[in-house]
Amino acid sequence: MRPTPPPPTTRPESPPGWLPGSLSPTGRRQARELGDRRRNDGIAAVFTSDLHRAVDTARIAFAGTTLPVHHDPRLRECNYGHLNGCPQTVLVPRRGQHIDEPFPGGQSYREVLAVTEDFLADLATRWDGSRILLIAHSANRWALDCLLADARLEDLVQAPAHWQPGWEYTLPPPDQPGEPSRSEH
Secondary structure (H helix, E strand, O other): OOOEOOOOOOOOOOOOOOOOOOOOOOHHHHHHHHHHHHHOOOOOEEEEEEOOOHHHHHHHHHOOOOOEEEHHHOOOOOOHHOOOOOOHHHHHHHHHHHOOOOOOOOOOHHHHHHHHHHHHHHHOOOOOEEEEEEEEEEHHHHHHHHHOOOOOOHHHHOOOOOOOOOOOOOEEOOOOOOOEEEEEE
């Protein structure tokens, strides 16, 4: 099973967090390109955050297909609380302070990791052996890197943004511990 979250498809300057957001022209183009890359490569289902920008990405990418698309609030971006909607220039320097301590009025990155882990447990049970595509956000990608590629959350939140057109992960079988893996595509 390889959940594959695409890169963020909103403008880099768009407000972060739980605000609905909207796709820029670049984001809509990237959504179409995502569909072109993935709609015929054997994915069984698409799971998205329930935030509008992720839902819209799936709607554009998989228009005219019969792929099931599921919206799950566990794939939401980190809730930055009082900082939802602030510019990235304000948020980025504060990320390292909120790995374990929630953003005021929001959540911590560790809490995002926990809900992402809960999502993956359900995914492994219900979709074992299937190729799944995830449309989520940067905090979810960091959680996947921690849970499936043995990365450290402390390192990820401090690193500069790295954009690419998707990441691939392999979930170990639900009843067997295994070596998770990640590759870049």
